[in-house]
Amino acid sequence: MSTKLIVGSSKGLIVFSEQTGRWDCISVQFEGLPVSMVYVDDRTNTWWVALSHRHWGEKLHCSTDEGQSWEEVVTPAYHDHFYRPGKPASLKKIWVIQHAGADRPGGLWLGTEPGGLFYSPDGKEFKLVESLWNHPSRLDPNQWFGAGKDYPFIHSIVLDPRDSRHLYIGVSCAGVFETHDHGKSWDAKNKGLVAAYLPNPTPEVGHDPHRMLLCPANPDVIWQQNHCGIFRTVNGGELWQDISGSTGFPKYGFALAIDEYDPETAWVIPAQSDEKRIPFNLKLTVCRTGDGGRTWKDIQDGLPNANAFDLVLRHAFVKKGELLAFGTNNGNLYTSHDSGSSWKVISKHLPMTNYLAFA
Amino acid sequence: MARVKFTSALNRFFPTLTEFDIEANTVREALQNIDQVHPGILTYLLEDNGQLRKHVNIFLRGELITDREHLNDAIQSRDELIIFQALSGG
Structure with a gap:
């Protein structure tokens, strides 16, 4: 079965299929409509x-x-x-969906934005997770607040594959929260992070993780691209370490x-940088570390090395095995078949790319 | 009995939607009755807190309704209610 790359764009859902290294567009769904989220539940494909x-x-x-046929599901609602x-x-x-584990x-x-986490036991009806919504920090405008948006939003949900009761969420802006009891209670896990945009740059809550991912092979290792650098924890969020490049690149993204x-x-x-959300020196560059962020290697093979203005949004970069793909805010789509060592452009004519997923 | 008309943009999501007569005393009642005929359309027109969506306009007797929050504008017999999308760029 061929691998599919699903692109959620500002003008529709675009599906590519790979055959012996070549990617072809095989369908366009929700034509003309803004796709804000794509998720493939790999338990059931x-x-x-989300539109x-x-x-x-x-x-x-x-x-x-x-994607041959679609069913509209009741939209999560805040009601009263x-x-x-x-x-x-x-x-x-x-902003994001994550399955709840093989045992659920x-x-x-x-x-979602404005900061509510929802859960559905069956994918039919979603209910607001009251414990997080009522967390004292969420009600404090100094701790949960919008960044680039009017409201805070939950963009990352990562599940511990060892225990489906254990997960983390990433909130812009608030930071990282952890539950060990399937969402009944939540603790902030932001020690070591930096919030350079606040008078106190090391608050318990008030951080801006842009994207957070957990390593399935070692779930105590969690990475995040943050507004104030790249961070990694090796102890399940007890302490984050700044692993941004020593020269200041890579850092922002x-x-x-x-x-x-x-x-x-x-x-x-x-x-x-935050102020210049364009590639460094206008050279589109992927950076890779193989030593936990101690060193970073710049990769530009196959990427434009001049006059590139591409920005890759938080959900527009995906990996599956040796395949990687990213889409940009100006409609370019790249894939790599060698773990990111070299890249090929798949399309230069897409709308803004919001979200990517492999299936 | 009032007449309700819709922007054709809604036909993409509700293919059988056409203008029809409706019995209602307020705009809210009218929308609830429309939802009985076209289930789910309320979620397209209203926020989840019940307010009219920011970029949806409802005209009653040729003018924008005044109560976008509670939708209590009174409807009279033979009124015309028109549901439009607001203009947008992009």
């Missing part, structure tokens, strides 16, 4: 797509036949919950991919 209609709000669809006292909450965006078939976690088997290996696609 169910595809999930962010300009007029009609957020919608959630799923497909059990690889309040964002802050006196201010009703409403769904702004669906059908179970799904779903992260959104995209992160990690090796499923080797907890020492990861890739980032940095931007020059």
Whole structure:
């Protein structure tokens, strides 16, 4: 069976299929509509797509036949919950879905803006996780706040493959939270992170992880591309270490991919800085570490080395085995068949690429 | 009995949607009744807290409704209710 690369773009869902190293576009779904999230539940090969209609709000669809047909699922709703006292909450965006583990078939976690985590035991109806919504830090505007958006949002949900009760979420802005009891209680796990944009740069809560991933082969190793650098923990979030490049590059960015088997290996696609969200010296560069972030190697083979303005958003970089792929905010799509050592452009004509997934 | 009309943009999601007569005293009642005929359309028109979505406009007797929060604008017999999308760029 061929590998498929699913691209969630600002103008539709675009599906590519690979045959002996060549990628062909095989279908376009939700033509013209903004796709804000793509997730493939590898337990059942169910595809999930969130749409962010300009007029009609957020919608959630799923497909059990690889996108040949779609069913609209009841959108998670905040109903009578309040964002802050006196201010009703409403769904702004669906950012991420994560299955709840092999021992919870059908179970799904779903992260949203304005900061609510939802859970569904069957993928049919999602309910707000009250314990996190009522966490004292969430109600404090100094601890949970919007960054680039009006509201905080949960963009990363990572599950411990050893124990489905144990997971972490990443929130922009608030930071990392951990539960050991399937979401009944939550603790902040931000020690070692830096929030350079706050008067106190080391608060317990108030951090801006851009993307967080957990290594399945060693679930105590978690990586994050943060607003203030690249961080890694080897003890399940007890302490984060800044592993940004010693020269200040790589440091700023959104995209992160990690090796499923080797907890020492990861890739980032940095931007020059917060103020200049363009490739450093306008050379599109992937950076790879094979030693847990002690050193980084720049990779430019196959990537434009001049006048490139590509920015890779947080969910637009994916890895599966030796295959890696990323899409950019200006519609370029690249793949690598050799663990990121070299790259080939698949398309230069896409809309803004928000989200990628392999199936 | 009032007449309700829709932007054609909604036909993509509700293919059988056409204008029809509706019995309702307020805009909220009208939308709830429309949802009975076209299940799910309320989620396209209203936020999950019940307010009219920011980029949806409803015209009653040719003018924008005034109560976008509670949708309590009164409907009279033979009124025309038009549901449009707001203009947008991009």
